[in-house]
Amino acid sequence: MGEMSSYQLGVIGALFLSVASSVSIVICNKALMSHLGFPFATTLTSWHLMVTFCTLHAAQRFNLFESKPIDMKTVVLFGILNGVSIGLLNLSLGFNSIGFYQMTKLAIIPFTVLLETIFLKKQFSQNIKLSLLLLLVGVGIASITDLQLNFVGTILSLLAIITTCVGQILTNTIQKRLNVSSTQLLYQSAPFQAAILFVSGPLVDQLLTKQNVFAYNYSPMVMAFIILSCIISVSVNFSTFLVIGKTSPVTYQVLGHLKTCLMKEKDAAPFLGPQKEGHEVKNLNKDSLV
Template structure:
């Protein structure tokens, strides 16, 4: 019971860190790009990842965590995939209207559910699906405005959705199957993510903004905000891997839409952004969906834990000599049980 309580506290801490750091970096980046005229989002992301890697490298040298070897091919492909997904998201924003870009982000949840159902055999109850539907409707009402379609933008959005979903599913899968922590995975993959964005970022940003990032005039104020953004990004990147590893890609996307609602609220409160009755209704519906998702997930997980701890379940675990269908050894029985456990949200 003590281990379970500690795990729950760890999840809550990870969720809080993710929300706090993500909302903070959005506010800082908005000030940097809108008020100070620094529009180079992709290159800035590569700097974020470089600072993250350097910070983790120092932490590793100081023995704050133990590094664990992961197959280099897996790490490189995983790092490149995540870097490419960020590039596609930025290109999608550049080629599409804000409304269509928001729809792209909303589509990540149902696409993730589809992929996990088809390839990982996960099961999502009707109650979970209903809560996700309410969440998406609410965020759509609150954030989606104009919808302008074009062929290139649509293709880029589809690529962004696919690479983002696969990258987040792999973030969860690699941590569990290879038994590595979020810190260990981020430490090994961050250099490759940073490299792909550092090489392609200036070209992407120049194409989208018609400006060259290294020709920009960096005032002390701009440099200060860039440094602050990079420092906060360490927490953002760390908490992203932590949340996905401890929960699931779908839960992380739900959390992302909570951040959207908070950003809208902070934008109205601190930056005096326009705020309409439609925004308020959308945020309330989204919060209802998030609340139901959290309640149903907690209820189903508790029900599953009670079943796992029941005497009948324990007796069934021990009785491996008389399988119902053919011969099964203990190892196969354990793998089947593990697969069933992994199928829950």
């Protein structure tokens, strides 16, 4: 009984940490991108992952957790898959309307259910399926405003859905089958995720924004918000692996839509004044790794 209560408290704590940290980083990133004119989302994500790895490495050196070796091939493929997923989601947002991007995020839930049913033989009750259907309809009505289609954007969205679903299913499966904690898995895979985004991020961002991240004029205010964003990202990345490991990819996606509802129409940083002219960007509410 005590173990069950402890487990339930752990799940509640993980869910709360995920919501709080995600809402915080969206507020910070919206201020950085929309108000301060720093539009390089994919490159910023690579910095997030590098800071996360450095933080976990320091924690491991101070014996705050024990590093557990994982098969290198598994870790490399898993890290690359998650890195590619983040890049594809950002590209999908860049090439599609906000409405179509929201539909892409909604499609992740039924596709995850389908994959887990086919390949993992997982059974979902009729009540769960009905609840998910009502959730998808409700969030769709609330968030989807337009569905402008284009060929490149559609292909990118399909690839983003597939890689995101597979990555989140593997996050849960690897933790359970190899008996590793969320911290251990994140520590092992973060360098490879950071590497793939560190290489591809500037190219993706230049394609989407027509600007060069290395030629950007970094003001003290921009640097302060980048540092703050990187600090918050440690909690976001840790809580993502924690929630998926303790619950399931489907639960994490449902939680992601709760975050979207909490952030909808919320002004991120009114104290910064109006958006810089020529630097308005779409608000990235990335619900996997940031």
